[in-house]
Every structure is written in C-alpha cells, then in structure tokens.
C-alpha cells in the first residue's frame with residue numbers, strides 16, 4: 201500500500217493519525233464491543249463522543265459561552281437556506297466572492313430580499329471587494345460573507361465592516377486553519393469535509409440570542425431545535441461526528457492548538473506561493489493581499505500544458521490537482537492534514553515539469 205498526496209478541495213485528505221486511530225477503534229470503540237457506526241445515538245458511549253467533540257471545539261476555538269455549537273446535516277449548502285430562514289426578516293446583504301456566495305444568493309432570494317452589496321465578479325473573483333459602512337443596506341438583517349473562497353483561492357484577511365448588523369460567515373474551507381475570534385461573528389458555519397473531518401456534518405456556531413421560538417419555521421430547519429436537543433432531535437451523522445472529534449483531538453494533542461496550526465498553514469502556503477511567484481511557467485491570478493492559505497489555484501497559461509501537468513502529477517502520486525471547471529488550470533488545496541512533505545513533493549514536481557516544458561511554451 202502506498203498513500204498519495206491528495207490535494208483535493210473536499211472531501212479532502214485526513215491526518216494519518218486520525219485514520220489509524222479510527223481503524224484501531226473500528227471493531228471495538230472505547231470498550232463498547234462495537235463500532236461507533238453501530239452505536240445508538242442515545243447511548244452513553246455516543247453521548248460521550250458528541251460531548252467530547254463539542255468541548256474540544258469550544259476549547260480549541262475559544263468559543264464564548266454565549267455561543268451554541270450545533271451539528272447539522274445537509275452540508276454547507278443547507279446553511280445557505282437555514283441562515284436565511286432563521287435570520288432574514290427584511291433583507292440580506294451579501295458580498296459576492298464566487299461560486300459559494302452565488303449559490304447562497306440564489307437560495308436566499310427564494311426566501312426574501314437579497315442585496316448584493318459588492319462583488320468581484322468583474323475580475324473573475326480574483327480579489328476580495330472592500331466595502332464601507334455606506335454600502336450596507338439600512339434595513340438588512342445581516343451581512344453574509346464566504347471567508348475563504350475555495351474555488352478562486354481568495355480569503356478575507358480582515359472582516360468587513362458590518363456596523364452593528366449580524367455577521368454570518370461561511371468558513372467551510374478555512375475553519376481550524378488558524379485561530380478565529382468567534383466573538384466577531386454572529387453565526388459561523390463550516391462543512392466538515394474540507395478541514396474538519398469527513399462529509400456528512402456541518403458545524404454551526406451561533407450566538408445563543410439568535411435562537412428564537414418561531415412557529416413559522418419547520419423544526420428541522422430551526423436552529424433552536426438543534427440547540428434544544430443537543431443536536432439530537434433526529435439521528436445525527438454519528439460516525440462523521442466521531443471523525444470530527446478525532447481531528448480535533450489531533451489538532452489539540454498532536455499539533456498543539458490553533459496557534460501552532462496557523463504556523464503550519466502559513467508555512468505551507470508561503471512555500472507554494474514563493475515558488476509560483478519565482479517561476480517562469482506558473483502564475484497565480486489572485487490579488488496578493490487576498491490570497492487564500494488553503495486553496496491555491498495556478499495556471500501555466502496553456503490549457504494543454506495544464507492537462508499534461510495534471511496527468512503527470514497524478515502518475516507521480518500527487519492527485520486531485522485539477523482546477524475547478526470555472527477557473528481551469530490547477531488548484532492545490534493545502535488543508536490541515538497536508539504534511540509539509542506533500543508541499544515539498546509538489547514543488548519538486550512543479551520544478552521538474554517547468555524544466556522539461558518551459559522551452560515548448
């Protein structure tokens with residue numbers, strides 16, 4: 201068996217420590233004589249797993265006591281809908297920074313009035329638009345952003361002004377890559393399959409004051425239902441929550457917390473950007489100050505050569521480097537589980553490919 205370096209944007213690579221631990225516990229988890237998959241979600245054994253996971257997340261991210269942590273199914277995409285169902289009364293301000301905000305805009309429009317107050321679509325989403333207080337709509341209920349744009353490789357390095365309005369943020373592809381000051385947000389959501397675990401659960405961190413009785417909202421779409429029932433109103437995705445718990449344990453005990461994680465995040469990204477910027481063959485189209493640390497698109501400028509790159513990289517054990525169809529070229533996703541050696545191997549391959557192909561370009 202030989203493992204590849206997997207640069208997928210999601211579902212993405214997981215720490216080997218997590219996979220090994222899960223395999224060790226596959227047949228008999230925590231002395232229960234069964235797999236976590238086989239446990240009743242009402243059992244003490246599973247409740248321990250859920251609570252340990254939640255407590256770890258609260259500790260790691262320093263989540264204040266006036267925020268609730270919820271585990272919800274339906275992916276990040278369900279949160280495009282749930283955020284609006286729960287919070288949109290007059291209108292929603294959204295900053296359009298790519299595919300994932302476009303989808304949120306389309307869904308929220310079905311539920312109320314949406315104001316797209318800024319957009320970087322004019323330059324194929326290669327930058328984060330700046331806004332001022334005046335751009336906010338007087339009657340809007342919240343400002344919605346996607347903090348890290350997985351497809352285009354941009355990231356907010358500073359949060360936009362929201363002037364007392366609620367701030368709702370999609371952190372699907374950057375959560376746990378760095379410390380987050382949760383108190384600056386009112387609602388954070390993140391699908392687990394990028395940087396937090398396997399597919400099937402979305403973590404929502406919501407200010408408790410926003411959990412309101414509302415007869416108009418079906419129970420399964422109301423955040424309060426999840427808060428009141430410890431995320432177990434119905435059967436939660438038990439195994440996925442268990443995997444998230446292992447990833448959190450790995451960050452806390454093997455890496456040493458989010459400050460340490462951030463150092464690795466920055467190191468990985470700097471290595472690849474420095475190489476791309478020094479190269480004659482590759483380029484990254486993103487405005488330098490808005491560059492993502494976790495998703496790095498790059499192109500050779502020749503679609504045929506890009507194809508050849510992806511093919512030869514795959515043969516060399518560097519997989520899932522094909523860029524999203526809306527951007528083309530390549531994309532390397534450098535999430536928490538990508539070891540530094542994986543980035544070194546990628547750069548070594550890129551250098552060799554450049555030497556072999558620069559003459560032809």
Ligand SMILES: *Cc1c(COP(=O)(O)O)cnc(C)c1O
Pocket residue numbers: 210274275276277278300346348349350370371372373391394
């Ligand atoms: C992947 C992704 C989503 C969509 O997640 P699903 O779980 O597939 O619904 C939403 N937002 C961002 C930033 C993403 O990267």
